[in-house]
Amino acid sequence: MAKAAIQAVGINKSFGQGQAMTKAVQNVTFTANFGEMLYVVGPSGSGKTTMLSMISGILRPDSGTVKLLDTDIWSLSSDDLADFRLHKIGFVFQDYHLFPRLTTAENVAIPLILQKRDWDEAIAEAKKDLEIVGLKGRADMPPVSLSGGEQQRVAIARAIISRPDILILDEPTASLDGDTGRNIVSFVRTKILTDKSCIVIITHDSRIYEFADRIVKMEDGKVTDADMENLNAQ
Amino acid sequence: MPGILRIAYKLLINDRAKYAALLVGITFAVFLMIEMTSLFSGILSRSSATVINIGASIWVMDPAIQTVANSIPLPSFMLDEVRSIPGVKYAVPLYSGSALLKLHDGTYQAANVIGLDDTSLFGRPELINGKIEDIFAENAFIAVQDSEFYKLHNPKIGDEFELNEHRGVFVGLAHVASSGLFGIPTLYTTYNRSLQYIPNTRFTITYLLVEPKTPEDVAAIKKAVTADGYLALTHDEFIAKITDFYTYHTGIGTNMMIMTLISFIIGLSISGQTFYTFILENIEKFGALKAIGAKSRELVMMILFQASFVALTGYGIGVGLCSGMIWMARLYLPDYAAIITPMNLSVAFIMVVLIAVLSSYVGVRKVLKIEPFDIFRG
Numbered sequence: 295m296a297k298a299a300i301q302a303v304g305i306n307k308s309f310g311q312g313q314a315m316t317k318a319v320q321n322v323t324f325t326a327n328f329g330e331m332l333y334v335v336g337p338s339g340s341g342k343t344t345m346l347s348m349i350s351g352i353l354r355p356d357s358g359t360v361k362l363l364d365t366d367i368w369s370l371s372s373d374d375l376a377d378f379r380l381h382k383i384g385f386v387f388q389d390y391h392l393f394p395r396l397t398t399a400e401n402v403a404i405p406l407i408l409q410k411r412d413w414d415e416a417i418a419e420a421k422k423d424l425e426i427v428g429l430k431g432r433a434d435m436p437p438v439s440l441s442g443g444e445q446q447r448v449a450i451a452r453a454i455i456s457r458p459d460i461l462i463l464d465e466p467t468a469s470l471d472g473d474t475g476r477n478i479v480s481f482v483r484t485k486i487l488t489d490k491s492c493i494v495i496i497t498h499d500s501r502i503y504e505f506a507d508r509i510v511k512m513e514d515g516k517v518t519d520a521d522m523e524n525l526n527a528q
Numbered sequence: 529m530p531g532i533l534r535i536a537y538k539l540l541i542n543d544r545a546k547y548a549a550l551l552v553g554i555t556f557a558v559f560l561m562i563e564m565t566s567l568f569s570g571i572l573s574r575s576s577a578t579v580i581n582i583g584a585s586i587w588v589m590d591p592a593i594q595t596v597a598n599s600i601p602l603p604s605f606m607l608d609e610v611r612s613i614p615g616v617k618y619a620v621p622l623y624s625g626s627a628l629l630k631l632h633d634g635t636y637q638a639a640n641v642i643g644l645d646d647t648s649l650f651g652r653p654e655l656i657n658g659k660i661e662d663i664f665a666e667n668a669f670i671a672v673q674d675s676e677f678y679k680l681h682n683p684k685i686g687d688e689f690e691l692n693e694h695r696g697v698f699v700g701l702a703h704v705a706s707s708g709l710f711g712i713p714t715l716y717t718t719y720n721r722s723l724q725y726i727p728n729t730r731f732t733i734t735y736l737l738v739e740p741k742t743p744e745d746v747a748a749i750k751k752a753v754t755a756d757g758y759l760a761l762t763h764d765e766f767i768a769k770i771t772d773f774y775t776y777h778t779g780i781g782t783n784m785m786i787m788t789l790i791s792f793i794i795g796l797s798i799s800g801q802t803f804y805t806f807i808l809e810n811i812e813k814f815g816a817l818k819a820i821g822a823k824s825r826e827l828v829m830m831i832l833f834q835a836s837f838v839a840l841t842g843y844g845i846g847v848g849l850c851s852g853m854i855w856m857a858r859l860y861l862p863d864y865a866a867i868i869t870p871m872n873l874s875v876a877f878i879m880v881v882l883i884a885v886l887s888s889y890v891g892v893r894k895v896l897k898i899e900p901f902d903i904f905r906g
Contacts, residue, residue, distance in 0.1 A: 350819075380820060387819075396542070411531070
């Protein structure tokens with residue numbers, strides 16, 4: 295039986311108060327296993343981002359528990375939680391959020407620098423990871439000089455540099471054309487995913503569903519295991 | 529340098545336009561603040577020039593005196609009175625007044641004349657040319673070779689002039705610690721000759737210069753002089769009184785303070801606005817750093833480092849520019865009365881630190897407020 299990397303049980307999250315209250319996530323129970331590439335899909339406003347934030351230690355749920363790697367993350371202090379994210383989770387943001395004034399290698403090295411690793415050592419590691427994501431020779435260039443697909447690869451290199459157990463990608467193909475998007479996800483699937491890691495992708499993009507091991511669908515803040523064939527047909 | 533600060537440094541330096549704007553703002557503010565306060569220090573220092581140059585421990589004067597320039601003569605008996613106070617080692621009279629000199633080419637020049645006690649020559653200046661005993665020669669005057677000296681047409685020893693139709697001869701050239709405030713040359717002669725050459729009122733002693741036997745005697749001497757209806761101030765107290773007068777009773781201090789405040793506000797406006805824009809442009813990236821695992825205090829450290837770095841660099845450049853400008857100004861304007869003192873530097877430094885703190889405050893608040901969830905939510 296596959297070991298769970300992420301276990302969320304009965305998590306709820308509401309925003310606002312009184313009549314203006316919106317139940318963004320309702321009693322969601324959710325598991326993602328090691329060696330699995332899991333998609334969370336659903337229309338806008340379905341609660342995907344809220345759930346992703348709660349299971350990645352960014353947004354505290356109103357109730358329920360979230361265990362990552364057998365650690366109840368919401369019982370950690372804020373400093374310990376930040377350290378947990380830094381060492382155990384890699385994030386790829388929809389808009390990449392690369393610093394335009396830093397070089398590509400410096401951007402990639404940020405998690406190691408936050409881990410207080412030696413600067414030169416961190417940059418050397420970043421250059422190696424840029425090679426892994428196919429951006430050899432771009433290390434000293436600013437991210438703004440790269441294409442959208444290349445910037446996405448830089449963001450992936452930054453997410454994987456500390457070899458996290460869990461990788462979370464938020465709409466990784468949203469700003470990319472079809473081929474580039476597929477290439478990126480294919481690359482993540484074949485080069486990044488291992489038996490000791492778990493990848494969660496939030497996406498609207500049905501063109502990349504074929505790379506998923508499992509797809510979880512969210513609607514109105516509730517999660518249902520989706521019918522893969524149905525989704526692929528959409 | 530810790531890696532996180534190195535990132536902060538690179539983010540700052542590589543945004544050249546904003547970095548330049550920040551530096552210009554702070555440098556300009558520092559330059560103006562130091563220039564203003566230096567001018568004020570120069571004026572204050574010159575306003576007490578006579579007190580500094582004579583160097584007496586205690587000055588006895590009329591209580592109505594506000595500055596060393598507007599003297600009210602003391603009656604002659606006060607000299608004996610003060611000499612009789614227990615604890616007084618010696619007391620000598622000093623004359624200080626203005627006179628109009630007729631120079632050898634027929635032009636007139638106002639000058640400050642200091643008449644030193646004939647017996648002791650207490651408070652005599654350091655001679656750079658001539659011999660001090662020549663001051664006892666007939667019609668003898670010693671000219672101070674300072675920034676106003678050229679107004680006497682750069683006289684040499686033996687050159688003559690007229691003072692109230694008396695013949696005067698330069699017998700020496702002297703050096704003093706500080707030039708006067710009013711831009712006129714200074715001459716030293718004996719007390720009696722100054723009375724003889726310059727028309728006087730009934731009382732003739734401008735100040736009594738007193739040396740106590742021990743520092744402990746100062747209080748008793750001051751008390752005894754006060755009992756006689758006069759005022760005895762130590763060297764430092766007299767300078768403080770003059771400083772106080774120019775600072776609070778002439779408008780100079782207020783104007784300088786307003787100008788310094790305006791410089792501060794200009795610096796704060798430019799750097800505050802630029803720094804705020806800088807933080808706003810990077811706010812999502814700071815949020816992303818938080819999501820990745822940066823702690824709030826690390827982000828605050830980054831912002832404080834950036835603000836401090838800009839502030840200190842701007843401070844250094846501002847001090848350098850101001851020093852250079854004062855040096856240049858003195859080359860062409862010998863009267864230029866600006867002095868950079870440790871106090872000026874400290875005031876400017878404190879204000880720059882304040883600019884850095886206030887500029888970064890808004891940025892720090894923004895960064896502390898940004899939630900990583902906002903980054904995901906877009």
